[in-house]
Amino acid sequence: MAIDFFKLAVEGVQGLHPYQPGKPIEELERELGLSDILKLASNENPMGPSTKVIDALHEPTIEMDLYPDGNGFILKKKLSENLGVSQSQITLGNGSNDVLDMIARAFLCAGREAIYSEYAFAVYPISVQAVGATAKVSKALPVDHEDNPYGHDLSAMQALITDKTSVIFIANPNNPTGTWLNAEELDSFIAGVPDDVVVVVDEAYFEYVTESDYPDTQQWLDKYPNLIVTRTFSKIHALAGLRVGYALSNEQIADLLNRVRQPFNVNTPALLAATAALDDQAHVETCRDINTKGVKFWRAACQYRGWDYIPTVGNFITIDFEQDAQPIYQTLLREGVIVRPIANYGLPNHLRITIGTPQQNQQCLDALDKVFVNG
Numbered sequence: 001m002a003i004d005f006f007k008l009a010v011e012g013v014q015g016l017h018p019y020q021p022g023k024p025i026e027e028l029e030r031e032l033g034l035s036d037i038l039k040l041a042s043n044e045n046p047m048g049p050s051t052k053v054i055d056a057l058h059e060p061t062i063e064m065d066l067y068p069d070g071n072g073f074i075l076k077k078k079l080s081e082n083l084g085v086s087q088s089q090i091t092l093g094n095g096s097n098d099v100l101d102m103i104a105r106a107f108l109c110a111g112r113e114a115i116y117s118e119y120a121f122a123v124y125p126i127s128v129q130a131v132g133a134t135a136k137v138s139k140a141l142p143v144d145h146e147d148n149p150y151g152h153d154l155s156a157m158q159a160l161i162t163d164k165t166s167v168i169f170i171a172n173p174n175n176p177t178g179t180w181l182n183a184e185e186l187d188s189f190i191a192g193v194p195d196d197v198v199v200v201v202d203e204a205y206f207e208y209v210t211e212s213d214y215p216d217t218q219q220w221l222d223k224y225p226n227l228i229v230t231r232t233f234s235k236i237h238a239l240a241g242l243r244v245g246y247a248l249s250n251e252q253i254a255d256l257l258n259r260v261r262q263p264f265n266v267n268t269p270a271l272l273a274a275t276a277a278l279d280d281q282a283h284v285e286t287c288r289d290i291n292t293k294g295v296k297f298w299r300a301a302c303q304y305r306g307w308d309y310i311p312t313v314g315n316f317i318t319i320d321f322e323q324d325a326q327p328i329y330q331t332l333l334r335e336g337v338i339v340r341p342i343a344n345y346g347l348p349n350h351l352r353i354t355i356g357t358p359q360q361n362q363q364c365l366d367a368l369d370k371v372f373v374n375g
């Protein structure tokens with residue numbers, strides 16, 4: 001090829017590594033000719049969506065020939081009623097990844113800095129680098145930290161703030177570690193951040209968290225005008241395939257995010273499904289309970305086998321096998337079980353396993369046991 005298009009790309013994009021998703025079931029079926037594959041690789045909800053969502057999607061009146069409502073009025077109205085924020089404080093995204101990207105495009109550019117933690121969610125570096133901004137990555141808390149191993153070290157994050165800092169990303173809980181910050185520590189951190197630095201608290205898993213001192217950050221929006229809270233319908237609401245997420249912020253920030261938002265970024269079925277999902281709190285509670293029991297199951301299984309795991313409040317658990325996890329991952333694939341290697345996060349000995357139904361958890365554990373029995 002006469003032209004090296006890599007050299008034509010903007011500098012940040014040249015250095016990017018694409019996001020590595022979990023292996024799709026169909027891909028493993030094609031590769032190994034297996035059927036009945038169990039995927040616990042992308043922190044999806046094994047319970048599937050509410051029956052209210054299924055009913056809404058069977059509506060004969062879904063207008064596929066027309067553009068969706070670009071303002072997502074029905075969904076914003078329902079969110080605003082449920083959360084007690086005004087519609088003008090909500091920004092809808094094609095998944096919360098889309099919202100994270102809008103934040104980067106609205107507040108970052110070459111010469112500006114963003115801070116996030118080591119082991120933090122992989123989309124932050126992509127969004128930051130793509131707009132040419134500089135990433136400042138704080139060291140995570142040490143592996144042997146008694147409260148929060150692998151967690152965000154807020155003092156280290158604070159120490160990276162300079163007059164070039166524009167955005168700080170905090171995942172609470174974080175993926176892939178499952179670590180989290182309590183209300184007191186997060187509140188005092190945000191209080192110490194300069195008012196002109198945007199703090200993003202990414203709460204993709206917040207509905208799963210049962211800890212009583214987990215923060216209710218949305219209550220802080222008045223107190224901290226520089227706060228953006230992001231959430232998603234991909235996790236407990238089980239709508240990952242439809243792509244809907246949202247940000248809550250002060251009105252001015254929401255106005256800015258909506259300026260960079262692609263028109264019609266959330267499609268019509270997704271708007272209907274997300275709105276219906278909000279009507280089924282009982283389903284959310286059932287999913288949360290099953291997840292909490294699943295976490296207990298995995299904790300006990302790890303303790304019994306002497307596997308170190310990172311304490312988690314999400315719908316996944318990350319286990320340290322104290323050896324290269326890639327061969328374990330490959331053997332599990334041959335058993336028809338897909339989990340997530342996370343060497344790309346700097347954790348080559350760990351595997352992240354999404355909490356499944358009781359039967360799925362047992363199936364995955366049986367496959368792991370086979371790996372260790374067969375050496």
Ligand SMILES: Cc1ncc(COP(=O)(O)O)c(C=O)c1O
Pocket residue numbers: 042043094095096097098121171173174175202204231232233234240243244245
């Ligand atoms: C911490 C975190 N934030 C955001 C997302 C993005 O989710 P989505 O774009 O599906 O809303 C994920 C997905 O795994 C995540 O783990």
